[in-house]
Amino acid sequence: METATLEKVLEEHPLFRGMKEQHLRTLAESATIVRFEPGDVIFEEGDPAHRFYLIRTGRVALQLVSYRVEPFTLMTLEEGDIIGWSWLFPPYRWKFTAKALGVIRAISIDGRSVCASCDEDHDLGYELMKRFAQICENRVEALSVHLVAVEK
Amino acid sequence: METLQGILSAHPFFHELPTQHIETITGCVSNVRFKGGDVIFNEGEEANHFYLIREGKVALRIHSERRGPLTILTLHAGDILGWSWLFPPYLWKFSARALEETRAFAADGKCLREKAERDHDLGYELLKRFAHVVEERLEATRLQLLNVYQDQ
Numbered sequence: 001m002e003t004a005t006l007e008k009v010l011e012e013h014p015l016f017r018g019m020k021e022q023h024l025r026t027l028a029e030s031a032t033i034v035r036f037e038p039g040d041v042i043f044e045e046g047d048p049a050h051r052f053y054l055i056r057t058g059r060v061a062l063q064l065v066s067y068r069v070e071p072f073t074l075m076t077l078e079e080g081d082i083i084g085w086s087w088l089f090p091p092y093r094w095k096f097t098a099k100a101l102g103v104i105r106a107i108s109i110d111g112r113s114v115c116a117s118c119d120e121d122h123d124l125g126y127e128l129m130k131r132f133a134q135i136c137e138n139r140v141e142a143l144s145v146h147l148v149a150v151e152k
Numbered sequence: 153m154e155t156l157q158g159i160l161s162a163h164p165f166f167h168e169l170p171t172q173h174i175e176t177i178t179g180c181v182s183n184v185r186f187k188g189g190d191v192i193f194n195e196g197e198e199a200n201h202f203y204l205i206r207e208g209k210v211a212l213r214i215h216s217e218r219r220g221p222l223t224i225l226t227l228h229a230g231d232i233l234g235w236s237w238l239f240p241p242y243l244w245k246f247s248a249r250a251l252e253e254t255r256a257f258a259a260d261g262k263c264l265r266e267k268a269e270r271d272h273d274l275g276y277e278l279l280k281r282f283a284h285v286v287e288e289r290l291e292a293t294r295l296q297l298l299n300v301y302q303d304q
Contacts, residue, residue: 066298074297089284095294122276126268129279134239136286141245143293144224148216150300
């Protein structure tokens with residue numbers, strides 16, 4: 001897909017609503033179209049995290065995996081949702097495992113390149129951080145609710 | 153006597169923040185003190201501040217329909233408390249209660265939000281730091297959740 005087309009797709013995504021054209025262009029330059037088949041692991045807990053994903057179609061299970069327990073699904077993400085923010089901070093490793101529950105069409109964005117752009121352009125940095133901090137906050141809330149529900 | 157600005161710039165949260173931003177933040181900060189048992193804020197209330205804990209202990213709690221308030225995290229000196237002032241609807245997602253005599257700096261979130269919106273250099277620096285705090289909180293909650301599941 002051409003950068004211009006990707007830019008259009010990004011513009012229509014709720015995460016980027018209201019962002020300036022030049023910022024969308026910067027993001028589009030770091031974006032690629034990806035597809036996953038049902039059962040595919042999009043990323044695995046502990047692996048290096050350099051990208052994030054915007055789901056265009058399909059459902060993704062965000063799972064907690066550990067050597068002592070069976071993986072369990074914390075939440076299911078779908079069209080319009082974002083997966084991945086571990087590329088933002090050291091140690092840049094995935095904290096969760098993401099698994100495709102059906103055919104997934106998504107846009108994958110190179111987080112390192114986005115970080116570099118944010119450091120250069122604080123207008124872009126401000127807009128993006130605001131959005132990612134909020135996603136992260138929603139996840140904290142979801143996990144806390146989950147924790148309260150399961151704690152003895 | 154140490155100045156407020158001096159103390160803030162020495163705090164890890166503001167590490168490497170340019171002096172002019174520290175000055176701006178100092179203008180939004182006041183000293184507060186809570187007694188053991190004091191409610192600092194309640195879930196659902198309007199979120200206007202964040203706190204840098206200087207001394208003491210604060211329990212972050214979430215309300216469970218089934219079992220009433222449950223502590224999900226205890227915060228100590230050096231920790232940051234509160235980020236719900238950053239995002240609409242600007243309501244606290246958790247409750248915070250002082251577990252002992254607690255001294256903190258309270259920063260007026262609305263004042264900072266407006267300044268960040270006008271000055272994206274400040275906004276980027278602040279949001280980057282808060283996104284990190286939120287991410288660390290997410291990690292803490294994730295580990296708690298893993299513990300609970302491993303014990304079962």
